[in-house]
Amino acid sequence: MATKDKKEPQQKQVKSKEAKDKLNTAGVGKEEDFSEWYTNVITRSEMIDYYDISGCYVLRPWSYNIWEQIQAFFDAEIKKLGVQNAYFPLLVSEKALTTEKDHIEGFAPEVAWVTKSGQSQLSEPVAIRPTSETIMYPAYAKWIRSHRDLPLKLNQWVNVVRWEFKHAVPFLRSREFLWQEGHTVFSTKEEADKEVFQILRLYKRVYEELLAVPMIEGLKSEKEKFAGGLYTSTIEGFIPTNGRGIQAATSHCLGQNFSKMFNIEFEDDKGGKSLAWQNSWGITTRTIGVMVMVHGDDNGLVLPPRVAPIQAVVVPLYFSGSDNSVVDKRSEEVVQLLKDAGIRAHLDARPGYSPRDKFQQWELKGVPIRIEIGPKDIEKNCVMICRRDNREKSSVADASLVQTISETLQAIQANLLARATKTRNESITPITQWPEFVPTLDKRHLVLAPWCEVPECEDGVKKRSNEESLKNKDESEKGFRLTGAAKSLCIPLNPAELRDLPAITAETCCFACERKAKKWTLFGRSY
Numbered sequence: 001m002a003t004k005d006k007k008e009p010q011q012k013q014v015k016s017k018e019a020k021d022k023l024n025t026a027g028v029g030k031e032e033d034f035s036e037w038y039t040n041v042i043t044r045s046e047m048i049d050y051y052d053i054s055g056c057y058v059l060r061p062w063s064y065n066i067w068e069q070i071q072a073f074f075d076a077e078i079k080k081l082g083v084q085n086a087y088f089p090l091l092v093s094e095k096a097l098t099t100e101k102d103h104i105e106g107f108a109p110e111v112a113w114v115t116k117s118g119q120s121q122l123s124e125p126v127a128i129r130p131t132s133e134t135i136m137y138p139a140y141a142k143w144i145r146s147h148r149d150l151p152l153k154l155n156q157w158v159n160v161v162r163w164e165f166k167h168a169v170p171f172l173r174s175r176e177f178l179w180q181e182g183h184t185v186f187s188t189k190e191e192a193d194k195e196v197f198q199i200l201r202l203y204k205r206v207y208e209e210l211l212a213v214p215m216i217e218g219l220k221s222e223k224e225k226f227a228g229g230l231y232t233s234t235i236e237g238f239i240p241t242n243g244r245g246i247q248a249a250t251s252h253c254l255g256q257n258f259s260k261m262f263n264i265e266f267e268d269d270k271g272g273k274s275l276a277w278q279n280s281w282g283i284t285t286r287t288i289g290v291m292v293m294v295h296g297d298d299n300g301l302v303l304p305p306r307v308a309p310i311q312a313v314v315v316p317l318y319f320s321g322s323d324n325s326v327v328d329k330r331s332e333e334v335v336q337l338l339k340d341a342g343i344r345a346h347l348d349a350r351p352g353y354s355p356r357d358k359f360q361q362w363e364l365k366g367v368p369i370r371i372e373i374g375p376k377d378i379e380k381n382c383v384m385i386c387r388r389d390n391r392e393k394s395s396v397a398d399a400s401l402v403q404t405i406s407e408t409l410q411a412i413q414a415n416l417l418a419r420a421t422k423t424r425n426e427s428i429t430p431i432t433q434w435p436e437f438v439p440t441l442d443k444r445h446l447v448l449a450p451w452c453e454v455p456e457c458e459d460g461v462k463k464r465s466n467e468e469s470l471k472n473k474d475e476s477e478k479g480f481r482l483t484g485a486a487k488s489l490c491i492p493l494n495p496a497e498l499r500d501l502p503a504i505t506a507e508t509c510c511f512a513c514e515r516k517a518k519k520w521t522l523f524g525r526s527y
Contacts, residue, residue: 023044024044024360024364025299025363025364026041026296026297026298026299026364027044029298030296030297030298031241034241034242037298038292038296041296041300041301041364042063042170042171042292044300044364045062045365045366046365047059047062047063047170047292047301048060048063048170048171053175054168054175055163055168055175055176056175056176057170057174062309062365063285063288065309066288066303066307066308067178067285069210069306070210070211070283071157071180073205073206073209073210074202074283075155075157075180077205078155078199078202081198082153083155083182083184084154084155085154085155085156085157086154086155088132088135088136088139088158089129089135090128090129090158091127091128092126092127092128092129092132092134092135093126094124094125094126095124096134096138097111097127097134110130110163110164111127111162112127112130112161112162112163112175113126114127114128129158129161130160131160131181131280132158132160133183133254133258133280136154137183137258137259137261137262137278140185140262140264140276141263144185144264144265144266144276145267146266146267147187147266147267147268147269150185150187150266151185151187151191152185153185154182155180155181155182156180157178157179157180158180158181159177159178159179160176160177160179162175163175169289169527171285171286171288171290172246172286172289172290172527177284177285177286178284179282179283179284179285181281182199182279182280182281183278183279183280184278184279184280185259185276185277185278186276186278186279187266187268188277191277192278192279193253196233196251197251199281200233200234200235200251201217203235203249203251203281204217204235206249206283206287207235207237207248207287208417210304210306210307211290211291212291212295212306212413212416212417212420213248213290213291213294213295213417213420214238214420214421214424215237216235216236216489216490216492216498217233217235217492217494218489218492219231219232219233219234219490219491219493220232220233220250220491221453221455221458221488221491221521222453222455223455223459224487224488225252226250226252226254228254228257228258229252229280230252230253230254230255230257231252232250232251232253233250233251233252233253234247234248234249234250234489235247235248235249235250236248237294238423238428238524239290239293239294240294240423240424240427240444242444243427243441243443243444243445243446243525244524244525244526244527245446245489245524245526245527246286246526247526248283248286248287248290249281249282249283249284250281250282251279251281252279252281253277254278254279255278256276256277256278259275259276264276264278291307295366295416295420296366299360299363299364300363300365301364301365301366302366302389303367304412304413304416304417305368305409305412305413306413308344308368309344310345310365310367311343311345311367311368311369311409312338312343312345312346312369312370312371312405312409313345313346313348313362313367313370313371314331314334314335314346314348314371315331315348315359315370315371315372315373316330316331316348316374317372317373317374317375318374322375326375327375328349331347331349332347334371334383334401335347337401337402341402341405341406343402343405343406343409346367355372359386363388366388367388368387368408368409369387369388369405369409369412370385370388371385371405372384372385372386381397381398381399382395382397383396383398385404385408387408387412388412389412389415389416389419390415427446428445428446428498428522429443429446429447430447430501430520431447431448431449431511432449432450432511434511434512436511437461437486437511437512438465438469438472438486441469441486441525442469442472446489446522446524447486447522447523448495448498448499448520448521448522448523449512449521449523450504450508450519450521451488451491451511451512451517451518451519451520451521451523452510452512452513452515452516452517453491453519453521454510454513454515457510457512458487458488460512460513461486461487461488461512461523462486462487463485465485466486469485486526487523487524487526488523489522489524490522491521492520492521495519498522504517504518504520
């Protein structure tokens with residue numbers, strides 16, 4: 001899905017009520033043109049702004065605040081596991097970057113190089129980190145001498161640059177993005193294996209507990225795993241509007257490959273020399289884009305309360321002939337009451353904007369609860385609240401306001417996850433034979449199929465699915481043409497959680513070839 005690098009007109013330039021209403025919403029239906037809808041929502045809600053370098057974007061406070069919520073949660077959790085934060089340089093030498101050939105081959109087309117300083121050519125070009133294994137591991141080789149130096153568990157919150165030449169999509173695919181990258185070292189494979197899945201479960205919690213987006217835990221195929229690693233675990237999401245899967249976060253066991261290349265060895269407890277076992281793991285600002293795509297609607301963002309910068313916005317309603325100062329005072333009291341209870345509340349008392357304008361703008365920005373306070377509400381000792389997730393309105397007595405708002409925020413969070421999980425589950429279809437594959441994908445579904453795990457078979461799946469989908473392309477599917485190659489997304493760790501599936505037996509054949517099937521595997525078109 002490509003997005004258009006365009007500037008939105010300023011509010012003051014919009015004169016007609018119809019044009020203003022259009023600007024205060026997504027401007028196009030989510031099902032009508034998904035690409036334009038996404039572009040409009042993230043720009044009009046003030047999540048991003050465009051930059052004069054293609055594929056790079058400004059993260060405005062509305063989105064960066066969400067990233068801070070993710071940072072705070074994840075950082076606290078990894079510190080419970082003994083992980084410490086550090087910082088390593090942005091630049092990496094060509095010699096270090098090419099030390100591990102299989103690893104760099106996976107990133108080579110995306111590496112950005114610095115070749116000049118002022119008007120002078122550098123004697124040796126240096127790369128801007130696409131990832132930090134080759135930056136960090138020479139230091140690890142110096143620091144680790146004995147089994148007493150292990151485990152070593154470091155993480156850094158940084159930016160990386162990958163010079164993508166595919167269509168840029170803000171948050172999902174950009175040339176510079178923010179992430180955390182953990183790089184850990186152990187004396188045994190058992191320790192490394194344990195941590196891989198500890199981190200994977202934390203990533204799943206980020207999406208499900210904070211962003212209300214359901215995830216599937218699994219392992220990547222040999223062709224899809226991290227270049228140079230032993231194996232890759234992953235959580236996979238689903239975008240129902242276009243039926244595509246999306247890799248949400250990964251946790252890799254690197255094995256001993258990098259320790260061989262960078263000579264990370266230690267004296268074990270028996271006096272011998274051993275190579276270290278290593279992991280790396282990361283989650284990025286892609287999280288925000290996935291959340292937007294899953295929950296947003298034709299009116300804009302729908303933010304889960306746990307990450308919403310503002311959880312409740314108070315809008316005072318004024319009436320001619322009434323004492324508006326009373327409304328202002330009560331609105332300020334309500335905001336302070338909510339803040340004192342730990343709720344992120346905001347008062348919108350901006351002059352020159354009608355209540356309708358304010359309602360639309362806060363809906364566009366996805367604020368979970370809107371609180372309306374007018375003279376009649378004050379007389380009745382109540383307020384009117386409106387939920388963003390289902391737009392239900394109700395009157396709430398002042399005496400129970402804090403409790404009701406707190407409970408409603410919890411209800412919205414739970415509803416968003418339940419709704420997204422139901423949609424995801426209904427969009428996963430088990431198949432057993434190839435003729436069912438592309439037609440199922442064309443329904444905007446993911447596929448669970450018995451698979452042989454042979455790399456050549458996966459190559460065939462990509463090639464055949466691409467050829468068939470192009471032949472069947474429907475030009476009327478504006479905004480999300482259901483074409484393109486499908487690939488394995490993951491081998492689910494718990495496929496029975498997704499569907500009631502028969503066991504793989506000696507007689508079970510791969511859905512795509514005549515080989516014996518090994519595992520139920522999730523396939524789909526993906527970002």
